[in-house]
Amino acid sequence: MEPVLSYYTVQAGANTFASEKIARILEKYIDxxxxxxxxxxxxxxxxxxxxxxNDIDESAPADHHVDCREIGDKVKQEIDVVLHDPPFSEHQAIQTYGLEADQWPGYAPVHREVHPLLREGGYIIQAGFSAVPIAQKLRDDYERRAIVVANQLGRQDDWVLTIDEKTTESDSERPWSTTASVVPNGGIATDGDFDIKYRAVPSAVSADDIWSAARDRCSGRTLLLDWQGSIDPSEIGVAETIEPYHSDAQLDQYVALENDGSPVPPRKLGDSLPGRQPDAVVVWPHSTASNVTTEYDGHEIGFTRAIKQELDRHFGSGVTVLLIGNTATGMRRQWDYTHTGVTVVDGENPDAAWYISQFQKGQNGLGELAESMRLTPTGWTTAAFESPVDNRHCSAPEAGRWVIDSPRVTLERHPAFYYQCPVCGASGGTECVGRGNNDWASLSYGGVHTRRCEYAESQIEQSEQVHVYDGGNYLGIAEYEATDGISTLSETTLSDSDTIPEEDPNTGTQATLEDVLG
Ligand SMILES: C[S@@+](CC[C@H](N)C(=O)[O-])C[C@H]1O[C@@H](n2cnc3c(N)ncnc32)[C@H](O)[C@@H]1O
Incomplete structure (x- = not known):
């Protein structure tokens, strides 16, 4: 019987079971x-x-304080469930728990120690950086019942929880693989299909194992960015690759090499991309990228995030993005990607599992109003501001790319107008329809749903300048600051340096900047 696969997003910290979601999973297996x-x-x-x-740490609330590899000396009774949640690696044992390297218990020695205590039909539940298999010699006595991927929602490696039942009817041989369509987070509705594929490979995970799992998920014209340097593009038939920059020493400054061999900083990566849009993009960041920050658009941000953000500026809607790493974290929802699936590739050892995480960029009002007249700080201009989505791809990033106008007067200048409405489904460029749960209050100014406005504003990038108008009266520039995932208006300033444009003939009621944004 194949194990049940599931996918959760959690932020549990050091106390694994303090997470309510993880605790709820345990309750399914513990009477x-x-x-x-x-x-x-x-x-x-x-x-x-x-x-x-039991805990080796004398100060932990426990009945016994011994090395769990010797717990059989203390416990003699029959056990229904063994829960094994050690430090996930020797490194973590030393760094986080202040232990000596040889105090890290690992997994297999503990399986051997608890096996005689566990009743037939009982479970071993364990947590780790991968779905660690039961010790080789005992494998015929256990059947894997469930694998729970717990994405940590950040740069850190993800966790996996496994549930193995003690039974004599086991057939847990490697390699094996299984696939399931799941609803993440135990049934909390998402807006689309999500599939999880799990592949257990013999011994250590190789670059070929990872690439073959990635290739299964791409179709059409594929662009590969492989900072590992482990894939030979000529052998795998991708359409284009760009030469990544490998040097550890300057990883925080450069992401790629130009054709002439000169290094490219993150903000210029887009210039090195091929002109024609790919259908799929595979990004395999440098192995140390998750520990490095870099300067991007005047801000210090995570290196991998800078790559993702820069690539996003150049991808059209509909593109599939595959991210390879030790976490399933990927393209941000705020950039309008949907997480559509993940493949987990797992070796025999407790090393971190590999995740090939798949994201789909939404279809959103691209190209609308490309020819329309727009009011800019320097006056009326044609096509200088296209729809906000297109504006994010404009060639002059230093210019403010967003215009927020008071939707009371000129709805079509509000960014929300160009996004599909998450409430009523109105497509980009059209007004919201219906009464959204029969509640007129949910429609901002009678034209767009409030959630559509909130969504549009969350798309504004870190420190992006937003030019704010009210019915043609130029009110100034608002600075947006991205916190971890959500853009919030941090402060508003009236810019002295900007030229105040001539009055819009469509002048409405004068308002303040705070009125319009507040
Ligand atoms: C990941 S934490 C457990 C967190 C716990 N499950 C919770 O939710 O609060 C790992 C624990 O293992 C303990 N530990 C580390 N090595 C051990 C060993 N060899 N034997 C017993 N306990 C050990 C550490 O002291 C630490 O409290």
Whole structure:
């Protein structure tokens, strides 16, 4: 029987089971009457009638304080569920828990230690950087029931929770693979299909294993950006590659090489991309990229994020983006990507699993009003401001690319007007329809739903300048600042240096900048 696959987004920190989502998963496998042996108990109590807690740390709330590889010396009774949540690596044991390297218990020695205690039909539940298999010699005695991928929503490596049942009817041989369509987060509705593929490969994961999993997910013209340098493009039939910059020493400054061999800074990566839009883009960042920050548009941000943000400026709607790494985190929703699936490639060892995470860029009002007259700080101009989505691709990034006008007067200048409405589905360039849950209050100014406005404003990039008008009266520039994922208006300033444009013939009621944005 294949294991049940599921995908969660969690931010649990060091106390794994303090996460409510993770705790709810445990409850499915732990009965109120069960006796649970918690080998590395840490801080968090479990939902069990009898919990035998052990932790090597004398200050942790536990019944025993021994190395869990010797827990059999202390525990003699039959156990229904073993919970094994150790530090996920030797490095973490030293760095986070202040232990000596040889105190890291790993997984296989603990499986061997608890096996005689666990009843037939009982479970071993464990957490790690990968779906660590049961120790080789015991594998015929266990059947993997569930694999839960827990995406940490950031740069850090993701976690995997596994549930193995002690049974004599096991057939857990490697390699194997399985696929499932799932609803992430245990059934909380998402806006589309999500598939999870899990591949268990023999021994360590190779570049070929990763690439073949990625290739399964791309079709059409594919662009490859491989900072690992591990794939030979001539062998895999991708349409284009750009030469990535490998030097660790200057990783934070350069992302690629020009044809003449000169290094390209992150903000110029787009210039090196091929002119024709690809159907799929595979991005495999440098192995140390997640630990490095870089200067991008005047701000210090994560290196991988700078790559993603720069690439996004140049991708058209509909493109598939595949990101390869030790986390399924990828393109931001705020940039209008939908997370459509992930392939997990997992080796035999407790090393971090590899994730090929798939994102689809939405179709949003591209090209609309390309020829329309627009009011800019220097007066009326043709096509200088296209729809806001197009504006993000304009060739003069230093210019403000957004115009927010008071929608009371000139709805068509509000960015929200160009996005598909998440409430009523009105397409870009058209007014919202219906009464949104029969509630007129949910329509801003009677034209667009409030959520459509909020969504549009969340698309504004970090420190992007937004020119604000009210019925043609130029009010100034608002600075937006991106927090972790959501753009918020941090401060508004009336720019002295900008030329105040001539009055729009369509003049409406005078308002302040705060009125319009507030
Ligand atoms: C990831 S934390 C456990 C968190 C816990 N499950 C929770 O949700 O609060 C790992 C724990 O393992 C303990 N530990 C590390 N090495 C150990 C060993 N060899 N034997 C027993 N406990 C160990 C650490 O002291 C630490 O409390």
């Amino acid at each position: 109120d009457t069960d006796t649970v042996l918690n080998t590395c108990a840490g801080e968090t109590p479990l939902p069990a009638a009898t919990e035998i807690r």
